[in-house]
Amino acid sequence: MIEAKQGVGRVAAFERIDPAFQLTVRDHVYRAIRSAILSGAFATGEKLNERQLAEQFGVSTTPIKEALRQIETEGLVETLPRRGIAIRFSMQWAEEMILARAALESMIARLAAKRIDKPSGAELLATVDVMKTATKSGDADKLIALNETFHDHIHRSSRCGYLAKLIERQQFYDASIRRIIHLDPAERQKALDEHASIADAIVIGDADLAERLMRNHVVRSGETYLSIVFGQQKAPE
Amino acid sequence: MIEAKQGVGRVAAFERIDPAFQLTVRDHVYRAIRSAILSGAFATGEKLNERQLAEQFGVSTTPIKEALRQIETEGLVETLPRRGIAIRFSMQWAEEMILARAALESMIARLAAKRIDKPSGAELLATVDVMKTATKSGDADKLIALNETFHDHIHRSSRCGYLAKLIERQQFYDASIRRIIHLDPAERQKALDEHASIADAIVIGDADLAERLMRNHVVRSGETYLSIVFGQQKAPE
DNA sequence: ATCTGAAATCTGATATACCAGATGTCACGC
DNA sequence: GCGTGACATCTGGTATATCAGATTTCAGAT
Structure with missing residues (x-):
């Protein structure tokens, strides 16, 4: 246009x-x-x-x-x-970055649920549909890009520039590590299910549910990344 | 010693x-x-x-x-x-800083509820007791100091260094503004009640409750500060 | 009067030199 | 042998000069 x-x-x-x-x-x-x-x-x-x-x-x-x-x-x-x-960075630092991201993303999801409008809601659901396809075909690179699109949609719908910026800094893994994760079909499916239910909660305006689902999603997937990046390390006993 | x-x-x-x-x-x-x-x-x-x-x-x-x-x-x-x-800072930016702080403080309160030990729990409750006295006598400066002690206790009990550091950066008002707030007896009482219930929730280990109470406390008091710092400004309509 | 574009000027970006606190080394004296 | 303390050295901190992109100004052409 x-x-x-x-x-x-x-x-x-x-x-x-x-x-x-x-x-x-x-x-x-x-x-x-x-x-x-x-x-x-x-x-x-x-x-x-x-x-x-x-x-x-x-x-x-x-x-x-x-x-x-x-x-x-x-x-x-x-x-x-x-x-x-x-x-200063360490495994414990990374764990806390996940928690920070979980806290902030769930807050932003809560706001998105309250503030999202019809067109954006439709776009969000459409993104999830595309994700379904990519999940079945197993296109890891596309899934990584879609994942970003998905979260960006939510950030924009929340109309929170500062929070979105703050969240960006709480990421300790890059695309190459994401690719590893997305190679696992079970992991892909789990992520898809979570994304779908988060999108639903936001679109129907259930702020509490969106918040809870988002927090669990970030913590769960964060822990998966943690185990990959830090291997079998354990927090000091 | x-x-x-x-x-x-x-x-x-x-x-x-x-x-x-x-x-x-x-x-x-x-x-x-x-x-x-x-x-x-x-x-x-x-x-x-x-x-x-x-x-x-x-x-x-x-x-x-x-x-x-x-x-x-x-x-x-x-x-x-x-x-x-x-x-970049503006009233909207400050609003989001409050939300960020609410998200992070409630996350840290949740962890504190899970991780706090007996001695720290006793200290936290003791701090609240001292706050009760200071609230009655209306000692604003002491209350400001105690407020910091209170939140510090919780931060330490959560054993989260990164989150605590991140929270520090989400403060947009200083001691002089806090003093203004603490001059109002009603405000003092409200803050005390909130602090007391948060401490109770943490000490009995109710993570969900601690989280919710902390978020509400930060948002509510944050909005009070917001109205003082930005006066009667309103977000763009 | 208006548009064009070269030049002056403003701003942050980068390079370099030097300052000062912190640390390590080691000869010296007990 | 061991503690002392001067001194060499390492590190970040600060000052200054210069570079280069961005913006503004304004003479000259249309």
């Missing part, structure tokens, strides 16, 4: 570039370090060195410092002034 | 200095800017200028940049590469 501005018919329908797309060095470094930490490349308590990181990335320390400040604010590392930067 | 180390009786009982105490320029700037934003010193969408801030604080841009990165990660401002730094 092309919308011409000011009645001039021949302007091409190029979408505005999202300013956040701009790849700064800082942003690249931020993602790289964050992802490395979350994938377990560093042991808890291990030290990071600003100069060394700068050398590895082939940049100055300035963008490194800024990226580390962001990662610090997220809680993944702790900066000890003039003593070093220590990794 | 003095604990001598290694049996040497004459060593003074100096406590270890918390490394986080060190006041760096960055940290000072971070707190100052954050507090200014939360107190409404800037309009939503208003631009901040790194050089100008550096000049105002009388420091270079380096600590300013790092502080802004932290504030950005919290979601209070948005950095548009090479275009400026825009304030």
Whole structure:
């Protein structure tokens, strides 16, 4: 659908570039370090060195410092002034990130149930239908994308920008790990059932039910990811 | 109570200095800017200028940049590469911070109810008792301190460091505003009743009840703060 | 009067140099 | 042998200069 501005018919329908797309060095470094930490490349308590990181990335320390400040604010590392930067992330940290995400996603599901309108509700149910198909055919990549679409729909329906942003930071696994999970047919089916019932609860406006289902879904699937990322590790006895 | 180390009786009982105490320029700037934003010193969408801030604080841009990165990660401002730094905080943002805090605090209350031990439970109830006294006498400052103690007890009992840290960032009002609230006897009584029932629920281990009571408490008191900070503003109709 | 586009200017982004606290090393004196 | 303390060194913290994208300004063309 092309919308011409000011009645001039021949302007091409190029979408505005999202300013956040701009790849700064800082942003690249931020993602790289964050992802490395979350994938377990560093042991808890291990030290990071600003100069060394700068050398590895082939940049100055300035963008490194800024990226580390962001990662610090997220809680993944702790900066000890003039003593070093220590990794804080651990299995227990990941467990709590799941709990945080469960709390926030269930809150947002509750609000979505109260605020969703007819068209969005229909879209949400339609997404679930597509998921059913993808689940049967076992298309893992498509399921991963649909999963994101599903949660995005709910976030938008809740009209909560801040909460949605906060939730994004509570993810400690990436697409490659999701793919592993989606290879298991039983897991796919379980996720589908949960998504379907969550969508139903939101569309009929049952806030309490949507909240509860969402929390259970996030905790359950989170624990599955946890066992994959951290293997058979157990919390300290 | 003095604990001598290694049996040497004459060593003074100096406590270890918390490394986080060190006041760096960055940290000072971070707190100052954050507090200014939360107190409404800037309009939503208003631009901040790194050089100008550096000049105002009388420091270079380096600590300013790092502080802004932290504030950005919290979601209070948005950095548009090479275009400026825009304030994102608004009444709606504050409303969502309340919801986030409600979601996280209720999750932590749920865990505290499951994990609290006898001594901590007794301490929690004791804190509520002291609160009763302070409520009657109307000592606002003491109540503010006790409030913090109360929530800290619960955070510690939940054994969740990450969640507790995340919750800290969801506070948009400071002590001076709390004092205003605590001047109202009716408000004091309401808060006391809520605290008492939350403590009871946690101590008897009723996770569902603790969660629900905590959420309602945070939302209700949050809305009170909201109305004070933002006056009679209303969300866009 | 209006549109175009080059140049001035504003802003954050990055690089580099240097500062200062924290830590480790090791010769020295008991 | 062992505790002491000066000093080398490591680390993040801060200051400053410069780079480059974004925006604004405004002369010149239509």
